[in-house]
Amino acid sequence: MAESVISFVLGKLGDAFVKEVLDLYSVSGQVEKVSRELIRIKAFLEDADRKHLNKRQEQWVKEVRDLAYRIEDAIDTFLLTVPEKKPGKREAAKRLFMKAKELPAVHMLGNEIKEIEARFQEIETSRVRYGINNLGEGAGGEIGQPVKRIVLPGVDEEGVVGFEADRDKVLSLLLDEKTTRRSVISIVGQGGLGKTTLARKVYNSEAVKQQFPIRIWVVVSQNFNSFDILRKIADELNIEPPRDLKDYNRLTNLHQSLSNKKYLILLDDIWKENFWDEIKEVFPDDKNGSRILITTRKIEVVPKADHKKVYELPVLNEELSLKLFFKKALPDSDTNEKIPDDLYAIGKELTRKCGGLPLALRVLGGLVSTKPAASWRTEMEKWDWGKDGEECSAIISTSYDDLPFALKSCFMYFAAFPEDYEIDPKPLLRMWVAEGFIPQQENKTLEDTAEMFLEDLVQRSMIQVSERYFDGSITECRIHDLLHDLAIRKAREENFLVVFPKVDGVRRLAIHDRESFDELMASPVSNLRSLWCRGQPPNVSQLTRLKVLSSSNIVGYEPDKFGRLSLLRYLKVTLKVREEHEDYFGKFIGGMRFLQTLDLRGEMYNCDLPDFVWNIKTLRHVLLSGKSLGPPPSIDLTNLQTLYGVKARESWVVQGLPKLPNVKDLGIYVPEAQGGVQWDAIVTLLNTMKHLVVLHLQGPDIPLKIIDMRHFLFRYCLTNLTLYDTRDDEEQRAQLDYPQPLNQIVLDVGMLPKYLIRLQLADIKILKDLFLVVEKLENLRYLLMSGPKLPLRLCCSARGFGKLEELYLWDLTGLEEWEIEEGAMPMLKNLEVISCHGLRVPLGLQYLTVLQKLNWVENGTSETEANEIRSICKHVPSIYIFG
Numbered sequence: 117m118a119e120s121v122i123s124f125v126l127g128k129l130g131d132a133f134v135k136e137v138l139d140l141y142s143v144s145g146q147v148e149k150v151s152r153e154l155i156r157i158k159a160f161l162e163d164a165d166r167k168h169l170n171k172r173q174e175q176w177v178k179e180v181r182d183l184a185y186r187i188e189d190a191i192d193t194f195l196l197t198v199p200e201k202k203p204g205k206r207e208a209a210k211r212l213f214m215k216a217k218e219l220p221a222v223h224m225l226g227n228e229i230k231e232i233e234a235r236f237q238e239i240e241t242s243r244v245r246y247g248i249n250n251l252g253e254g255a256g257g258e259i260g261q262p263v264k265r266i267v268l269p270g271v272d273e274e275g276v277v278g279f280e281a282d283r284d285k286v287l288s289l290l291l292d293e294k295t296t297r298r299s300v301i302s303i304v305g306q307g308g309l310g311k312t313t314l315a316r317k318v319y320n321s322e323a324v325k326q327q328f329p330i331r332i333w334v335v336v337s338q339n340f341n342s343f344d345i346l347r348k349i350a351d352e353l354n355i356e357p358p359r360d361l362k363d364y365n366r367l368t369n370l371h372q373s374l375s376n377k378k379y380l381i382l383l384d385d386i387w388k389e390n391f392w393d394e395i396k397e398v399f400p401d402d403k404n405g406s407r408i409l410i411t412t413r414k415i416e417v418v419p420k421a422d423h424k425k426v427y428e429l430p431v432l433n434e435e436l437s438l439k440l441f442f443k444k445a446l447p448d449s450d451t452n453e454k455i456p457d458d459l460y461a462i463g464k465e466l467t468r469k470c471g472g473l474p475l476a477l478r479v480l481g482g483l484v485s486t487k488p489a490a491s492w493r494t495e496m497e498k499w500d501w502g503k504d505g506e507e508c509s510a511i512i513s514t515s516y517d518d519l520p521f522a523l524k525s526c527f528m529y530f531a532a533f534p535e536d537y538e539i540d541p542k543p544l545l546r547m548w549v550a551e552g553f554i555p556q557q558e559n560k561t562l563e564d565t566a567e568m569f570l571e572d573l574v575q576r577s578m579i580q581v582s583e584r585y586f587d588g589s590i591t592e593c594r595i596h597d598l599l600h601d602l603a604i605r606k607a608r609e610e611n612f613l614v615v616f617p618k619v620d621g622v623r624r625l626a627i628h629d630r631e632s633f634d635e636l637m638a639s640p641v642s643n644l645r646s647l648w649c650r651g652q653p654p655n656v657s658q659l660t661r662l663k664v665l666s667s668s669n670i671v672g673y674e675p676d677k678f679g680r681l682s683l684l685r686y687l688k689v690t691l692k693v694r695e696e697h698e699d700y701f702g703k704f705i706g707g708m709r710f711l712q713t714l715d716l717r718g719e720m721y722n723c724d725l726p727d728f729v730w731n732i733k734t735l736r737h738v739l740l741s742g743k744s745l746g747p748p749p750s751i752d753l754t755n756l757q758t759l760y761g762v763k764a765r766e767s768w769v770v771q772g773l774p775k776l777p778n779v780k781d782l783g784i785y786v787p788e789a790q791g792g793v794q795w796d797a798i799v800t801l802l803n804t805m806k807h808l809v810v811l812h813l814q815g816p817d818i819p820l821k822i823i824d825m826r827h828f829l830f831r832y833c834l835t836n837l838t839l840y841d842t843r844d845d846e847e848q849r850a851q852l853d854y855p856q857p858l859n860q861i862v863l864d865v866g867m868l869p870k871y872l873i874r875l876q877l878a879d880i881k882i883l884k885d886l887f888l889v890v891e892k893l894e895n896l897r898y899l900l901m902s903g904p905k906l907p908l909r910l911c912c913s914a915r916g917f918g919k920l921e922e923l924y925l926w927d928l929t930g931l932e933e934w935e936i937e938e939g940a941m942p943m944l945k946n947l948e949v950i951s952c953h954g955l956r957v958p959l960g961l962q963y964l965t966v967l968q969k970l971n972w973v974e975n976g977t978s979e980t981e982a983n984e985i986r987s988i989c990k991h992v993p994s995i996y997i998f999g
Contacts, residue, residue, distance in 0.1 A: 150187060150229060153236050157184070176242055181610075183235055185623070189643070190228040192661050192683055197224070277440045277474075278432055279310065283317045286427050290318065290380075290407055291327060298401035300392065300408045300422040304415050305429035307598050308475030308508045311411040312384055312536075314429060318409070319382055322993040328407070330379035335536035337597065338387045342394040345383060346370060367398055375400045379407075384536065385597065386412040392419040431472025434464075440474060441467045444481025444577060446489075462492045469501050469511070475577075475596055476508040482576035483515045512602055515576060525553045526569050527578055528612050530595045531603040532626040532648050538582055541570060541590045543688060546713045546737055547664050550685035551646065563736075563757065586873045586897035586921070587835060613646070624664075665689065682707040685734075688715035705729055713737040717761065727751075730774070738762075742785045742814075747774035754778060760812070763787055768797040773804070780807050780833075786815025788842060795819050802828055810836040816843035818880065824867040834869040835895075840878040841903075863889040871895050879903035891916030891940075902926035912960075914939035922946040929953050936960030950974055957981050961988045968992065974999040 157180055197220070289301045303311050318324060319333060332352045334345055343361050350357035350366070353373045358366040381399070383391075392408075396419075399408065410417070418426055432440065441463055442455060449455075455463070466484070470476035487495055502510025519527060526548055533539055545566040548554055554562045554569065570590060573579040578599055582592035595603065607613040613624035624646040646664035659665075664686040687708070705711070705725075711732050717739050725740075730747040737758035746762035747753060749771035756776055760783035768774075776782075782805070786794050798813070799821055808830035813822065818841050825831050863886065868875070872893050877886075879902070887910050890899065897919055907930045914937040917923075921943055925931070931952045937960060944964050948971040949955065955975055970992050972985060982997045989995055 147191075147229070150232060153233075154184075154187065176239070179239055179242070183232065183239065186228075186235075187232060189661075190225060190232065193228075194222075194225045196660055196682060277443065278436045279314050279317055282314050282427070282429060283321065286314065286318050286409075287321065287323060289425050289427065290409065291323060291405075293405070296403045296405050298399060298403075298406045298408070299425055300410060300419050302418045302422070302426045303409070303411045303429055304418065304426055305413065306473070307413055308473040308596070309429050309431065310474040311413075311429055313474070315382060315384060315409065315411050319380075324380060325994060327405070328378055328380040330374070330377050331382070332379070333382045333384065335384050336387070337385050337535040339535070341388070342391050345391070346395060346398060349381065361394065371398050371400055374406075376402055376404075377406075378404045381408050383408065383410045386410045386417050387414065389414070389416050391417065432474060432477070433472065434467070437467040437470065437472055437477055438463060440477045441470070441481045444478050445484045447485055447575065459489055459492070462496065466492070466496060469507055471507055473508050475598060476511045478577035479515045479599075480511050482578070483511075483518055485575060486518070508598070512578075512599055515578060516602060516606065519576075519578075522553060522555060523569055523572060524606075525551070525612070526566075527573060528603050528607040528610065529553075530579070530600065531607040531613050531615065532624065532646075533595070533600075534628050535597050535600055536594060538592050538594055541567075541593055543666070543713075543715065545570065547646075547666070547686050549736070550664055550712050561757065678704045680707070682709055684708045685710055686713045687711060688713065690718045691716060708732065710734050713739075715739045717741050742783075746784065747776070749773065751775065757781065759783070761785075764794055764798060764815075766794065768801070769794060773797060773801045776801070776805065778807055779805060781810040782808060783810075783812035784814070786813070788816045795822060798822065802830070805830050806833070808834050810834075812838040812840075814838075814840040814842060817841065823863070823880075825869055826866050831869045832871060835871055835873040837869070837872055837874070838876040838878070839880055840876075841880050843879075865889055865892050868893060874898040876900040877902075881906065886910075887912060887916070894918060896920055898922045900924040900926070901928065903928070905929045907932065909933045911935045911937070912940035913937050917941045917944070920944055924948045925950070925952055927951045928955070931955045934958040936963055938963045942966070945969065947971070948973075957984050957988075961985065964989075965991065969994045970996070972997040 286301065286303060303315055305311050319331065324331070330353075332349055334348045334352075336345060343358070346361075346367070347357040350370050350373075353370070355369055355373055356366050358370065361367075379399075399406070412418070415426070415428075438460075442449075445463070446455070466480060467477060470480055484492055484495065499514050500510055501507055516524070516527065529544070529548065529551075530539075545563055548566045548569070549562045554566045556562060557565050567589070570579065570593070574581055574590070574593070578595075580594050580596060581590050582594055583590075585591050604615065607624075611622060613626065614622045616625060616627040623643055625644055625648075627647070627649040643661065644659050645661055647659065647662060648664075648666045650668050660680055661683055662681050663683055665681070665684060666686070666688045668690055691704075705714075709732060712734050713736060714729070715737070718741060723743075724745045727748045729735075730751045730753065733753075734755060735753060736755050738756065738760070739758060740761035742761045742763065744762055745765050746759065748765065749767050750773070752775040753759075754775070754777060756779055758781040759776065759779050760781060762784060764784055764786045784798065786798065795815070795818070802808075802811075802822075806829045808828075811830075811834060818839055823839065825834070828834075868889070870893065873895055875890065875893070875896060875898065877900070881904055886901075890896065891912060896917065899917075899920060899922070901924070903926070905928075908928060909932060912935070916937075917940060920941050923941070923944060923946070925948070927950065929952065932954050934955060936958055940960070941964060943966060945966060945968045947964065947967060947969070950971070950973045953974075953976045957977075967989065970985075970989055972982075973996070977985070977997065977999065985997060986995060
C-alpha cells in the first residue's frame with residue numbers, strides 16, 4: 117500500500133545519517149517541503165483506506181500512490197549516488213564538497229523535487245475536481261491498530277469443529293483390509309470446505325502411523341505438474357529426483373525405493389484430470405495395502421478404477437456452523453456460557469450466509485470478533501455478500517477490506533510464499549520491519565508490534581497457525597489457498613508484489629522456480645525493492661534499489677557486486693566461501709549502511725566478518741553459524757536484539773566488551789583455546805544485559821559462575837537456556853586447576869531462572885542431584901540432557917516437573933537407574949531416550965498417564981526388556997523401540 121511506502125520514506129528521511137547527508141549537501145530545506153506534503157497525503161490515504169471509493173476517487177488514490185513511489189525513487193537514487201560519510205570526516209567532506217550544488221546527484225534531486233512539487237499541485241487540484249473534498253478530514257493518527265490477543269499454548273487455531281465422523285469414514289476406506297491392491301482414496305469438495313484439515317487429521321492419526329511405515333505429504337496445487345509430484349516424493353525419500361518424466365533410471369530408483377514397503381502418499385489439492393495416468397507406473401503394487409490419498413475440488417480428477425473410493429465432504433450443518441462461528445466471533449467467552457438470544461439470532465443470520473463452509477465461518481467469525489457485539493447487525497447490513505455460490509469469496513474479500521491500513525501490506529506480503537508453505541514468523545516479521553510496514557509504538561519494539569499484527573491476522577482467520585511454542589508465540593503459520601489467491605490478486609492490483617514471471621514495473625518479486633533466473637534477466641528489474649528466490653539470484657548488479665533479499669544459495673558471484681546494494685535492510689542468504697578468501701565479506705557487505713537483519717546461517721565459510729560491519733548502527737538481528745568473531749571491543753550496538761552464532765573474542769578480556777543493552781536472543785561460542793579467563797568476560801557481558809529471553813552458551817568447562825544465574829539482571833526474563841560444554845577430556849580438565857571436581861558441586865534451587873520454559877544441558881558435568889533442582893522449575897515445558905558419561909542415577913520425585921511436556925535423554929552412557937515416583941511429570945506427552953546404553957527399564961513408567969509418544973532407541977535393550985516396556989506403556993498411543 118502507498119501508505120506504507122510513505123511511512124517508510126518518512127522514516128528514511130528521519131534517519132540520523134540521511135538527515136546529515138541531506139544537510140551536508142544543502143538539500144534538507146527542499147526535502148522538508150516534500151516531507152510535510154507526505155504527512156498530509158498519508159492522512160488522506162489512511163482515511164481513504166476506510167471508505168468505499170468510486171472510480172474517480174480510486175484513480176486519484178492511484179495517482180497518489182504513483183507519486184509516493186516516485187518520491188521513494190528520488191531519495192533512493194540520491195542515497196545511491198552520494199558517497200558514504202565516514203565517521204569523523206564531516207569537516208573534510210564539507211570542504212571537499214563546498215560547491216555541493218555542482219554535484220550531479222544534488223542537481224538531479226533538486227530537479228526531481230521541483231517536478232514532484234508541481235505534481236503535488238496537480239493532485240490537489242484533481243482532488244477537488246474528483247469530489248474528494250472531505251477525504252482525509254480528521255485523519256492523522258494511527259487508525260485501527262491491532263491489539264495482541266493472549267493465546268495459550270495448545271489452542272486450536274483453526275477452530276476445527278466436527279470432522280470426527282468424516283475422519284472415521286476416510287480411515288475406513290484407507291485401512292480396508294479387503295482391498296490389498298494399491299488404490300487411490302479421494303476426498304472431494306469445494307474450496308474452503310476443509311479437505312486439507314480432514315486429510316491432516318487422517319494423516320496424523322495413530323492408526324495411519326502404525327499401518328504405513330512410509331508416509332509422504334505432497335502439496336500439489338494448480339501450478340504443479342506430474343513431474344513436480346515425483347520430484348517431491350524423491351526428495352522425501354532422500355534419493356536423486358528425476359529430471360523429467362523420461363528419466364527412466366531415476367524413475368526406476370524411485371519405484372524400487374517404494375517396492376516391498378507399505379506406503380501412504382498424500383497428494384493435497386490435485387487439479388489435473390489425467391495426473392494418475394501419468395505417474396501411476398512409478399508406484400509399485402505389492403498387494404500390501406499401499407494407498408494414494410488425494411484431495412481435490414474436481415470429481416473429474418478421481419481415477420476411474422477407484423471411483424467408488426471417494427468421500428465427498430459435506431458442508432457443516434447449522435449446529436456445527438453456529439459452534440464454529442461463535443468460537444471465532446467470541447474468542448474470550450466461556451464455551452459453556454449461554455449466548456444472549458439477540459446475539460444468537462444475529463449469529464444464525466450470519467452463518468446462513470456462509471453455506472456451511474468452515475473457511476467462510478472462521479473468516480466471518482474473525483471479522484465480527486473485531487467489532488462490538490452491539491454493532492453486528494449494522495455491520496451485516498452494509499457488507500456485500502456476493503451472488504449465490506460466491507458467498508465465501510465475498511466474505512474473505514470483505515474481511516480484507518476491513519483490515520486496518522497497516523495490516524493490508526502485511527497480508528499482501530503472504531503472496532510472496534508458495535501455496536501451502538509453512539512460514540517461519542521470525543524472518544517474516546523482520547522483513548515487515550525492513551519494509552517499513554510497522555509503525556513505532558510507545559514502549560514497544562518494532563518486532564513486538566509486528567508480532568501483534570500477525571496475531572491480529574490470526575484472530576481474523578486470514579492466517580492459520582500450524583504450531584505454537586510453549587509460551588503461546590507462533591512458530592509456524594500458513595495461509596489457506598483461497599486467501600493466498602486473494603493476497604496475490606490484491607498485491608497485483610496495487611502493484612505491490614507479483615510472483616514470477618509477471619515482472620513489468622513491479623517493486624517486489626517472488627521466484628519459486630529455480631530455473632527462471634535467466635529469463636528474469638531479460639525483464640525490467642531496476643525498480644525491485646524486494647526479492648525472494650529459492651535458488652541462486654539473478655545478477656544483482658541491476659538490483660541496486662533492493663531493500664529485502666532472501667535467497668537459499670549464493671555461489672560464484674563477484675562479491676563486490678553485492679557490495680553495491682547499499683539500500684539493503686534485510687539480507688538472508690546461504691554463502692559458499694572458501695577460508696582463504698579473507699576479504700570476501702568486506703566486498704560482499706561493502707556499503708550496506710542501512711542493514712537491519714544479516715542472516716548467514718547455514719553458510720559454508722570460516723571467515724570473520726570485518727569490523728566495519730559492526731559499525732552499522734541500524735543492525736537489529738545478526739545470525740551466523742558460530743564461525744565468525746563477535747563484535748569488537750567497546751562497539752555500541754544499541755539497536756541490536758539478536759546476536760546468534762558468534763565466537764567470543766580474546767580481546768574482550770583486555771580491551772572491553774561490546775555494548776549490547778537491548779539484546780534479547782544471544783548465542784556465543786567460546787573457543788577451547790580461550791576458556792578460563794574468557795568466561796570472566798562472558799560473565800561481565802551478561803551482567804550488562806537486562807532483556808535476555810534466549811541464551812545459548814557453548815564452550816569448554818562452563819563454570820558455576822555461569823550456571824548460577826541468580827545475580828544476572830535478566831533472570832526474570834530468560835525463558836530459553838542452552839548450555840553446551842565442549843570439553844570431554846578429564847586430563848585436560850585437571851590441568852585447568854579446578855579446586856573441586858565439577859560433578860561434585862551441588863546445585864541450589866535458586867541458581868536457574870524460575871521462569872525457564874526450555875532448558876538444554878549438553879555435556880554439563882555438574883550432575884549431582886540435578887533432577888532434584890531442575891524438577892522444581894515451575895514453568896519448565898521442555899528438557900533435554902545429553903552427553904556426560906559419568907555414573908548417574910536419576911529420580912523424578914512426586915509432584916516434580918509439574919508442567920514438563922517434553923523430555924529428551926540422549927547419549928547418557930553412564931545412566932544406570934531411573935526412578936519415576938507416582939505424581940511426577942503429570943503433563944509429559946513426549947519422551948525420547950536415545951543411546952543410554954546402561955539404562956535398565958525405568959521404575960514408574962506406568963505413572964506417565966498422559967504420555968502420547970515414546971521413542972526408545974539404541975539403549976542396548978533386550979527383547980525381554982522391550983516387551984516389558986510395551987506392557988507397562990499399553991496406554992501410550994505411539995511407541996517406537998529399536999535396539
